[in-house]
Amino acid sequence: MKFGIIVFPGSNCDHDCYHAVKHVFGCEAEYVWHKETALAGFDCVILPGGFSYGDYLRTGAIARSSPVMSEVVAFAKRGGLVLGICNGFQILAEAGLLPGVLMRNRALKFICAPAHLRVENNSTVFTSAYSAGQVIDVPIAHADGNYFADADTLKRLEDGGRVVFRYSTVDGKVTIDANPNGSLSNIAAIVNEAGNVMGTMPHPERACEQALGSTGGRGVFESILKGFAGT
């Protein structure tokens, strides 16, 4: 299975994603410069975290008009797997591949901290290695992770089981106190309607090795690999 990791000017978790995919999970991985216009040969494309174009103007706003993005949209339409992490999620939202927006955190500050997430749907291709309702530890590091969508969109997400992770307490309670950034309904990660595009504010690639304190993010990659092995 081959992963493509898109590098926008200002991406800074590209190396981390590469390391996780290549060295932790032993998969093929390649960087894809944002000016590329082809994604042939990749099975999964990752839009990594960072501050593409400095996140000036609006997070993800400038990156979404990078040359590679029209191909990312086409790749997703073809059913290719797309995983947007943090800034990657913000770019996917700006590009319209995922609904809603990521607004400034409730406390208006960047937050870097461990977070507990409850797995809301373990039947997606990104979460099948988890059990339903499982609580995992995956850190967050963002200034704009406050998910917002209008009522109709939220209903569609909820009804379609498209909310995949929610911020929770350590024992799986979804409470206001467990919500680090003010996200609507404690939403931490969602998938698109077809289920092949996921956006997550928490960083699974930072939680794949015990040496770094948590392995809660491994399931995301294991799920993708499992799905691929099954095809």
Added chain:
Amino acid sequence: MTITEKTIKDHGLSLAEYDEIKKVMAREPNLLELGIFSAMWSEHCSYKSSRRHLKNFPTKGKAVLQGPGENAGIVDIGGGLACAFKMESHNHPSFIEPYQGAATGVGGILRDIFTMGARPIAVLDSLRFGAPDNPRTKYLVSGVVAGIAGYGNCIGVPTVGGEVSFNSSYDGNCLVNVMTAGLVRKDRIFKGIAAGVGNPVIYVGSRTGRDGIHGAVMASDVFGDGGEERRPTVQVGDPFAEKLLLEACLELYTTDYVIGIQDMGAAGLTSSSVEMASRGNVGIEIDADKVPRREDGMTAYELMLSESQERMLMVVAKGKEAAVNEIFAKWDLECSVIGRVTGDKMVTIIEDGKVGACIPVTALTDGAPVYDRPSARPAWQDSVNTLDIDSIKLPANYNETLKQLVGSLNIASKEWVYRQYDYMVRTDTVTCPGSDAAVVRIKGTDKALAMTVDCNSRYCYLDPARGGAMAVAEAARNLVVSGAKPLALTDCLNFGNPERSEVMWQLKEAILGISEACRVLGVPVIGGNVSLYNETSGVSIYPTPTIGMVGLIDGLANHRTQWFAAEGDVIAVIGHGAPSIAGSEYLKVMHGLERGVLPEIDLAKEKRLLDACMAAIKAGIIVSAHDISDGGLAPALAESCFNPGGAIGAVIDVIGASERPDEFLFGESSGRIIVSVRPDDLEKLKTVTALFDVPCEAIGRTGGGSLVINGLIDMPVAGLKEAWAFAFGRYLGEMAAG
């Protein structure tokens, strides 16, 4: 135009210095030349007040690949790899505009690291602010922290550690000292050197604006521009531009095009070009007309002295200009040939096609003045070194005192600060902020680097030599308790006005103390900076020689934290120091006093303690280890209880503790470490420590939900932790969430 006495003063030069300039030039300099001299002969660039004293630092060592004099020092960490690191101050700009001042401080030190060929892997900050109730303090804290976060998070270098403290001596001068470490292959180190006559000099990065040009000069008649607003001298950081510059430079380093490269920091194009020429013993010619600029109408004077950020200067092999340009173009960066290396050992600036300035390189570097400024022990020193201990009332309630101490801002958790920093990006942070030292692993090896920044400026105020030595010893202990062998250090010497004899005395003493500690502990100084004139309305800051130290953990299994890890482990104190409340946090917080004679520091014993602790960690005996510092034994024990993975209590019973319980609980001393070991390993610990002639005393056991000490203290850990965890957020008017 003629140079008047006022022009000279506005440039921060003395009349005697101006006479010296005329002598070396054998003529009157023009304004551009005067500007160049003033920059190169400034305290910041020339170290004219400190240079002769800095020579005391031991700078050599087996692992040292690059000592002071380059953009950063470099140590060998084995396996063909090396670590470049340096600390720098950005104090004054941060006081004027805290967000941009701190942000550009981070940007500057990052460039110092990647100019050496290294990829920055970690940032640490030592921050000092005025009294918590000073009306400006909260504004400065919020702004500085946000500025560091804004820059570091965006560029993607983790901010993994640091220190934050408060003291009214910083009311008019906050300190922002930023340290960065980077990783480089030993055979791919780059230097700031110009060589090869005829080679092109290339400018890359952001365009030059009128940023940071000396305020006095800007306001002078010459440059006053009538009705127009007074031009700002505040520099604005652009972390995105720097991220591109970083990646482009690292890509460039994989080629053989670069001869030398240097960042444009203080005194911008002037100091970078002069220093590169000086190191290569060549001349350099810069055509100011070719320098990329943000605004029309900029003069050579402005272009040469601007401190615009995110710019680099390099000398590349002739003929490789196009290839270099191609790499930078990929990263959307402008790069221009603005000059060439010459053989005449002169700095020549071309303006409007004519020679605008021509100065011998050595006149600007080796020719800069060196002062042996008068120094004298301050008259007030004796009086602050007295403390009538019998007049210090014992606390009525030790539980309350401990709670108050762990909730005091200097000891309280700094989570409010580091939550705003991305301390995990690059996925190497093995020990997050909050333990004695930050630990960053090196992928592809079984090694890690431990880093710390330390200084207790109250100690340095009471005794600059001993305080300086203690800062080095504390930094070394912080590394060793984390499982690392100290390799080398960098320092930021923050002091007041060197033209005051007592400040000069503090500086000299501190340097002597640091040097002595470095020699005995075997940790050389490989770089640093000096920040003088930290004085407002005649009040100088406390002498603050901040120490940044890097150590190597060989074998990740040897990495330790300060936190108790299991119930029923034996707690022991290893080391020798006799605690004293003189100069302690307790004396300040509970009694409002900053005085007394500091406890002695025996460096030979310190060295043996470091070796013993290291040996016991390597032997797998020590489970956790924590340096006893600010606040003394009781707060240190409390900190060891606050394991982020789940708090663990402790029951302590020390036989024959000091007659003064406050001295026993809260007294400070150099040279003591709290360790926890499995019960079966206590004898082994005693054997190892005995081998190094280091005292080892079992003082209790981990376990339970409370911290209990000698019938004096009995507090639920949860309550203590609450007081400690949220104090900072409460002070800044926010409850820390989660």
Added chain:
Amino acid sequence: MKARIYVTLKKGVLDPQGKAVVGALHSMSFNEVKDLRIGKYMEVELDASSKETEEVRLREMCEKLLANTVIENYRIEMD
């Protein structure tokens, strides 16, 4: 009474945001854009009767909070 406040970077101060946006516009072939600087626009509703005294107070608000006068200018418009 309503007021509008424009906070803009002083001339000569680097505007990293504006710079990045210009670059993006150029890459989208809006090549006629020579420069672009980003500022803040605020709409303020006031419970005040005298335009003159309120303008003085708005100025004070700008000096003390709304603008960072070290690097920013402000302009006030009132109805």
